[in-house]
Amino acid sequence: MTATMVLGEGDAAATGCPVHAGNRGDERKAVPPAAGETGAARVVVDFAEARRVLRSGEATRQAGFGFELVQRFMPKANRPVLFEDGPAHQKQRSAIARFFAPKVVKTRYRALIEDRADELIAEFRKNGRARLDAISFELAVAVAAEIVGLTSSDRRGLSRRLERFLSIRLDRKAGRMRTLFSVVRSQAFLLAFHFRDVRPAVRERRTTPREDVISHLLSEGYAPREILMECVTYGAAGMATTREFIVMAAWHLLEEPGLRIRFLTADEAGRIAILEEILRLEPVVGTIWRRTTAPLDGAEATPAGTLIAVDVRAANTGAAAGACPHAIDPDRKPADDRASGAMLSFGDGVHRCPGASVALLESAVFLDRLLRVPGLRLTRPPGVSFNDLVASYELRDAVIECERD
Numbered sequence: 504m505t506a507t508m509v510l511g512e513g514d515a516a517a518t519g520c521p522v523h524a525g526n527r528g529d530e531r532k533a534v535p536p537a538a539g540e541t542g543a544a545r546v547v548v549d550f551a552e553a554r555r556v557l558r559s560g561e562a563t564r565q566a567g568f569g570f571e572l573v574q575r576f577m578p579k580a581n582r583p584v585l586f587e588d589g590p591a592h593q594k595q596r597s598a599i600a601r602f603f604a605p606k607v608v609k610t611r612y613r614a615l616i617e618d619r620a621d622e623l624i625a626e627f628r629k630n631g632r633a634r635l636d637a638i639s640f641e642l643a644v645a646v647a648a649e650i651v652g653l654t655s656s657d658r659r660g661l662s663r664r665l666e667r668f669l670s671i672r673l674d675r676k677a678g679r680m681r682t683l684f685s686v687v688r689s690q691a692f693l694l695a696f697h698f699r700d701v702r703p704a705v706r707e708r709r710t711t712p713r714e715d716v717i718s719h720l721l722s723e724g725y726a727p728r729e730i731l732m733e734c735v736t737y738g739a740a741g742m743a744t745t746r747e748f749i750v751m752a753a754w755h756l757l758e759e760p761g762l763r764i765r766f767l768t769a770d771e772a773g774r775i776a777i778l779e780e781i782l783r784l785e786p787v788v789g790t791i792w793r794r795t796t797a798p799l800d801g802a803e804a805t806p807a808g809t810l811i812a813v814d815v816r817a818a819n820t821g822a823a824a825g826a827c828p829h830a831i832d833p834d835r836k837p838a839d840d841r842a843s844g845a846m847l848s849f850g851d852g853v854h855r856c857p858g859a860s861v862a863l864l865e866s867a868v869f870l871d872r873l874l875r876v877p878g879l880r881l882t883r884p885p886g887v888s889f890n891d892l893v894a895s896y897e898l899r900d901a902v903i904e905c906e907r908d
């Protein structure tokens with residue numbers, strides 16, 4: 504880390520465990536490279552301090568996921584909810600809350616999740632082989648597309664176009680020609696997504712509004728470009744994150760027989776608790792960024808204008824997590840009673856993930872079905888890489904096989 508300052512005790516509890524005999528060591532599968540891209544940020548690794556930063560309301564603003572770029576290209580426009588702050592953000596959050604209400608998740612999305620999971624598992628059983636990241640992306644796209652309102656184009660094509668766009672990486676160290684080429688490609692993929700998926704959805708909803716994000720944005724007078732950017736944000740924040748998490752959870756469950764049995768014999772609440780524990784240890788979003796807009800009190804006074812990197816991995820595996828913080832323990836008793844479930848893996852405060860319960864439900868429903876498939880085996884574990892922009896792991900090319908139907 505090249506940070507100027509580190510707050511809190513962070514990863515100190517990583518080694519040695521006085522509670523579990525034989526020391527349950529590091530069970531993480533995605534261990535990021537040692538030197539994270541934190542630049543001149545103040546790094547927060549302590550859970551309580553991290554929570555304080557994320558709950559500091561208007562004293563901080565979003566500074567991650569390429570915020571500066573979005574600000575540069577959309578200085579006056581309505582920005583995606585992830586990039587808004589203050590009253591504009593509050594207004595968006597209250598308006599979209601109805602799409603994530605527990606009753607809606609339980610009725611509308613559960614039925615969709617079950618149907619889509621059944622279809623994907625049936626296809627896998629027919630072929631006897633599948634790429635785990637590909638089927639989990641299909642599921643994540645189908646569910647988030649329903650919430651957003653991206654349902655006026657063919658589903659497989661939508662996943663393909665989003666996947667192409669989201670997988671472009673702009674390597675800052677690459678030469679100018681390669682960077683230019685990547686920029687042109689990413690714009691071409693973005694346009695394809697716009698014309699094939701977003702525009703047809705917008706057209707349909709202009710005449711017949713529905714209960715989804717696009718219809719809501721249209722009622723607020725958002726321009727087509729602003730709607731496109733919100734759709735891209737949901738693609739990254741809702742679809743890509745859920746794909747990574749499902750693969751990660753499946754990987755743990757497939758390789759740890761005790762955990763798998765426990766998952767399969769638990770009720771749905773128990774399955775979700777196991778998934779939250781996996782997500783605590785393996786947060787998809789490893790760093791959450793903020794910039795202070797006013798001086799911030801805390802362990803250390805922080806002046807306005809400071810860039811803060813909340814190290815989610817460290818905060819989730821520090822002393823607050825309780826014994827053996829680097830192990831998956833469904834019976835975990837956190838030392839800090841405010842630390843529950845996935846700890847900070849869905850963020851905290853005003854930007855806390857609105858899709859958390861949807862993501863957990865779809866993972867639980869899909870994995871329950873998958874792990875019951877006769878002869879299921881992981882024949883190739885995923886390759887692990889890291890995406891700097893979202894501080895996320897990326898798990899690719901995992902192959903699962905089963906007895907063919």
Ligand code: HEM
Nearest residue numbers: 584585647740741744745748787788849850854856858862
């Ligand atoms: C396992 C899956 C997921 C993980 C790990 C995850 C993680 C996160 C995190 C950490 C944030 C907070 C970012 C910050 O504070 O800067 C966030 C925000 C957000 N997530 Fe999720 N997410 C997941 C699934 C979803 C799903 C399924 C949806 C919707 C379909 C969704 C939609 C959003 C949106 C719209 C925001 C921005 C909220 C705001 O800024 O107010 N996420 N997510």
